[in-house]
Amino acid sequence: MTELTCVGPDCTNAVKVKADLLCDGHYWQKRKGRPLTPLRPQARRGELRRWLERAVTIETNECIIWPFAAKDRDGYGQIKVDGVQRKAHAVALELASGEPAGDRQALHHCDNPPCVNRRHLYWGDSTDNNRDTVERLRHKGRSNLTHEEVREIRRRFIPRRRGVPSNALELATEFSTSRQAIWRAARGASFTRVE
Template sequence: MSERKKKGRNVVQKWIEDNVTFEGSECLLWPFTFGGNGYGWVQYQGRSANASRVMCRLAHGDPPTEASEALHSCDNKKCVNPNHLRWGTKPENALDAIERGQRVYKPRLSKDQFRQIREMRGAVTQREIARRFGITIAYVSKIQLNSETGKTAG
């Protein structure tokens, strides 16, 4: 391996180790390479890994299971602030995202349900509509603005 590559890896590893005790409340943005999914990627201890997962492991210990994920409380894929990360499951991650109003999935709605949602505009809060139909507030807004037709079941 070239000296330049070794030096680059050392810089990344040093940055991670220097920031594992980061105490700020703001997002700590990953300053290096990103994968196609928007998350930081790193060569750490000879392995290619998700930067959030590496930071979570260093800050909070090994994951309880191999299926555990590094969950972000800030919803920022680029953030590796150890205070924003915790171990959790895929279902916990989905539930957290729904509770924060982040678009996680689009359930199949019927054409009638799309019509009902549009007709409720101004009469019922988007929060209440989202709760009734099991969708996010952002999705309600898109439907009501006619920018989202979605896949219909009927």
């Protein structure tokens, strides 16, 4: 008996769901209501490690971007080493420097999470990482608002009064946050240190 192949675009995988003639990947795209698109190629065992070992030998000042789908929610490449999921840039720095990370963290000069170029990486600790985050204006605390945005919200906020609706919903939409976050920022319940 011949094995059926998936009818998804550019797919040669074996059919898992015979009713739809789809492989697992295309079946889940269909089930989630997404259009059928070509699947990302899955890395074979050891392929990520071999690619990373080659990448750290490249002599360039440009970012070397982690090309695999294995990334965390912040965009950092992920690789499994000895059964433990690790950040690819930290493993790249270990390979390049010959030193294990220990308690240190691998930090980027380029501020580009998927970059694994050894020239863009350096060792630091959590204090260095936090300082770097603040200096590069990526730190927003637990909020998704910056101090400049809070000042703008306070300047433009119109509280609800009789016959006059608040503009909190419009501001929440504009600043991509919740109406409650707008109210708290405008009234000083949050961002108490921002004038």
